[in-house]
Amino acid sequence: MMISTFLDNKLNKQFQKVIKNIAIALFWVALWALAAQWVNSPLVLPAPLATLQGVFVLAGDFKFFVSIGSTLFRVFGGVLISVLLGYGLGLIGGLYHPFYEVMNPFVSTIRSLPVVSVIILINLWVVSGVVPLIVTFLVCFPVTWTNVVQGVRSTDPKLLQMAKIYNVDQKKIIRNIYMPSIKPYAISALMNVIGLGWKVTVTAEVLANALPSIGMNLYYTKIYLETDLLFSWTLVIVICSLIIEKVTLYMIARNNRKGAV
Incomplete structure (x- = not known):
């Protein structure tokens, strides 16, 4: 009952x-x-119904899905690389201060650069289709790195002292003491870089003329004054971002439940 x-x-x-x-x-x-x-004036502000109809019109063209797929690949690629490298290098930076001192100027420089400057510079060196992925990585990496370093440094010193007294193996210390301490910081970084990755990727697609992409479709609708389709593409971005965020939160919650069992 x-x-x-x-x-x-x-x-x-x-x-x-x-x-x-x-x-x-x-x-x-x-x-x-x-x-x-x-x-x-639909040219200035289209109605919600017109925006929704525009999404269905766009979905009738196979290029619509190709553009979404290409942008998703760049978002996930840039975020994944930034999370993996940020987690690994952040862990090393938190554990070994000399390595932190070597990496910190690079991370600080990347963090302080305007996104537009990064996009233009990278576009000089690589093909336009790869620019958004690299820029997303460069913008998201400092977030992951900083959070992981902070997580390592916030580890309970009493636990570390106890492990030292009992001569616990370094690998076990990292796995059983540092990892749980880093976890909330890493999750916070992941949620931040997912949202940031979307914004940076779409912006880079527009400035680098990356095709196919959501960003260039936004640019074309602006050039041809198709405001209803501009809003439709924006709605698609919002929907995709929300879906990815919810799926990520679900996977994190599911992993936490498994860890608790």
């Missing part, structure tokens, strides 16, 4: 959360619709 009541309460809370999110989304869509009606 108690288990049944608990499950019912949990389902009710989830249902209420879904209803609340739908209500909030409908509020902003209604506000958008009112603004579009007030402006009364």
Whole structure:
């Protein structure tokens, strides 16, 4: 009986959360619709329905999916490389101060450079199709590196002292003490670089003229004053970003549940 009541309460809370999110989304869509009606110019601000219709029009062309796939490849490629290298090098940087001192000027320089400057510089050296991937890596790497280093340095010194007293192997110290300390910082970095990766990739696609891509389709709609399709492509970006974020959160939660068992 108690288990049944608990499950019912949990389902009710989830249902209420879904209803609340739908209500909030409908509020902003209604506000958008009112603004579009007030402006009364699809060239300036298309209505939500016209934007949604534009998505279906775009989806009728196979190039639409090719563009999305190409952009997703660049986003995932840049983010994956930045996370893997940032995690590995950040762990080394947190453990060995001389290595941190060598890497820190490079990371600080990359972090301080404007994204536009990075895109233009990289575009001088490599083909346009690869520019977004490299730029995404360069912009996201400092975020992962910094978080992992901070995670290593925030490790409980009492645990490290205990491991030293009992002569625990260095590999076990890294796996059983440092890794759990780094985990929340690494997850925070991952969520940040996923959102940042989307913005940087699309921006780099526009400035580097990378084809095929979502960024260039945005640029073409702007050039040809197809505002409704510009909003449609923007909606596609938002939807893809939300899906990736939700899937990532689900995978992290699932991994945490497995670790707790």
